[in-house]
Amino acid sequence: MKKGKVYLVGAGPGDYKLITFRGLEAIKMCDVIVYDRLSSPRLLKWAKDGCEFIYVGKEAGNHTMNQQDINKLLAEKAKLGKDVVRLKGGDPYVFGRGGEEGEYLFNEGIEFQVIPGITSAIGGLCYGGIPITNRGYNTSFHVITGHLKDESNELDFSNLAKLDGTLVFLMGMKNLEKICKGLIQNHKKIDTPVAVIHWATHSNQQVVTGDLSNIVDEVKKHNITSPSLIVVGDVVRLRRVLNFHERKPLFGKNIIITRPEAQNESITDAILDLGGNPIPIPSIEIKDIWPNAPLMESIENMGEYSYIIFTSVNGVRVFMKGLYDKGYDLRRLGNTKVVAIGPATANALKENGIVPDIVPKKYIAEDIYMELVKVLNSDDKILIPRSRDARPYLVDELRKICKVKEVHLYYTESAKNNREILINTFKEQDIHYITFTSSSTVKGVMDLLGEKNVELLNDVNTVSIGPVTSNTMRKFGLRVDLEAHRYDMAGIIKGIIVKEEVTDGVDK
Ligand code: SAH
Numbered sequence: 001m002k003k004g005k006v007y008l009v010g011a012g013p014g015d016y017k018l019i020t021f022r023g024l025e026a027i028k029m030c031d032v033i034v035y036d037r038l039s040s041p042r043l044l045k046w047a048k049d050g051c052e053f054i055y056v057g058k059e060a061g062n063h064t065m066n067q068q069d070i071n072k073l074l075a076e077k078a079k080l081g082k083d084v085v086r087l088k089g090g091d092p093y094v095f096g097r098g099g100e101e102g103e104y105l106f107n108e109g110i111e112f113q114v115i116p117g118i119t120s121a122i123g124g125l126c127y128g129g130i131p132i133t134n135r136g137y138n139t140s141f142h143v144i145t146g147h148l149k150d151e152s153n154e155l156d157f158s159n160l161a162k163l164d165g166t167l168v169f170l171m172g173m174k175n176l177e178k179i180c181k182g183l184i185q186n187h188k189k190i191d192t193p194v195a196v197i198h199w200a201t202h203s204n205q206q207v208v209t210g211d212l213s214n215i216v217d218e219v220k221k222h223n224i225t226s227p228s229l230i231v232v233g234d235v236v237r238l239r240r241v242l243n244f245h246e247r248k249p250l251f252g253k254n255i256i257i258t259r260p261e262a263q264n265e266s267i268t269d270a271i272l273d274l275g276g277n278p279i280p281i282p283s284i285e286i287k288d289i290w291p292n293a294p295l296m297e298s299i300e301n302m303g304e305y306s307y308i309i310f311t312s313v314n315g316v317r318v319f320m321k322g323l324y325d326k327g328y329d330l331r332r333l334g335n336t337k338v339v340a341i342g343p344a345t346a347n348a349l350k351e352n353g354i355v356p357d358i359v360p361k362k363y364i365a366e367d368i369y370m371e372l373v374k375v376l377n378s379d380d381k382i383l384i385p386r387s388r389d390a391r392p393y394l395v396d397e398l399r400k401i402c403k404v405k406e407v408h409l410y411y412t413e414s415a416k417n418n419r420e421i422l423i424n425t426f427k428e429q430d431i432h433y434i435t436f437t438s439s440s441t442v443k444g445v446m447d448l449l450g451e452k453n454v455e456l457l458n459d460v461n462t463v464s465i466g467p468v469t470s471n472t473m474r475k476f477g478l479r480v481d482l483e484a485h486r487y488d489m490a491g492i493i494k495g496i497i498v499k500e501e502v503t504d505g506v507d508k
Helices: 021-029 041-046 067-079 098-107 120-127 157-162 173-185 215-222 234-242 265-273 293-300 313-325 343-351 365-373 393-399 416-428 439-449 451-457 467-475 489-507
Strands: 006-010 032-035 052-055 084-088 112-115 141-145 166-170 193-198 206-211 228-232 254-257 277-280 284-288 307-310 337-340 381-387 403-414 433-436 461-464
Touching: 006 021, 006 067, 006 098, 021 041, 021 084, 021 112, 032 041, 032 067, 067 084, 067 098, 084 098, 098 112, 120 166, 120 193, 120 228, 157 173, 173 193, 173 215, 173 228, 193 215, 193 234, 206 215, 206 234, 228 234, 254 265, 265 277, 265 489, 284 313, 284 439, 293 313, 293 381, 293 403, 307 313, 307 343, 313 343, 313 381, 313 403, 337 343, 337 365, 365 393, 381 393, 393 403, 403 439, 416 439, 416 451, 433 439, 439 451, 439 467, 461 467, 461 489
Parallel strands: 006 084, 006 112, 032 052, 032 084, 141 166, 254 277, 254 433, 307 337, 307 381, 381 403, 433 461
Antiparallel strands: 166 228, 193 206, 193 228, 284 403
């Protein structure tokens, strides 16, 4: 059997977008991904369907799988003809044991490639606001392991102390005190600036600064643990100016997103780019009503309808499924005018080759009605393919003018499997915002939390996409801390940013 290849891929320092183009290519094409704690699980979503994921995470002192077993695993999978990506934090060769994996594969006769990554020793510092070199500050940098194979084997502090370059210690948190003492005893200036960067590049990045004499106390005071980078050198002073990451508008904010996963990509990316931490916990699942005789019948009779109104992305998806299933395409819509409730639905239509004739300014049913009332007469006939759970308002009002056919395409159920995840997330993390993008997501969250856990929402900002969702929240006894001005996800993010700016101002 033809053997597979192994790719030793550097995932970059944390933020998943800091992987290389070549690394992402390997992830997209491989059959197996072997990953660990420092490589972002967000990268896994680019793997092809059916790709096998194997976690071999190492937390300090708690090895899930030892190196020898990892080597064997890579070789075994390749021998089965599978292409394997070994995803490693930072760069595979910077204290990453990539060399050992390569040697093992070479000896087993397995082809491999190494794809370099941005090491945390450089990229992590960068996000901590610290350039590893800076003109006039230093002429070299040195990356040192703070975790010694044999703990009694001291680093050569007399040489390290003489270097004027930036010193970066990886895996050094257990030995921080030893490192500082070693440098001081060997005459490194006691006021040399030191920074400790915890979870660099992430939204929960934490940086503590001081000098060789006090950094140990500072770290204790802030309870900083591994993984952290220890930086010793004058370049640490530049952090005050170059600390771009922590100045992003949503930096450090944990934001729960309750809508179904399929619709989340653009929103999670937007939050990440703004420095925030999106936590997707869908509170509902979308269930298609399929097979769907009423849908098929209306597609057959499409010519009777003068208007078709889409009120959600899911509605567009299921409708198109019906159209194709019958062997039709867009031409079936003929002269029927198309209405979309808002830009997300309009985009979904455009992706399917349909440019809607009408998109109301505010993205709610009331506004569709206001637009349509201007143009409809009693001869019109309207098709509304939508959720079974939608409010009756639109259909009821339009029926006063002309014939309306409502077809149910899908319904929502609360995502019961996420109950524990949701409750534990509130208990374990400091959640700043929870977003509700429809009345169903509100019902879903209330259902998952149950009455006795509703108090978990007390200290969390509750964000609503618009007035209809807000009403549902109030009906359930929830506060509405923020309501988007534009009734879509972009409006929600804008609202959160503005709220953060205002809060910042109060703090200052
Ligand atoms: N190959 C990796 C390093 C592996 S050693 C690289 O090139 O970055 C593991 C050590 O790297 C951790 O103990 C910590 O010191 C450092 N490290 C890696 N990612 C980090 C991050 N996001 N934040 C802080 N330290 C990190």
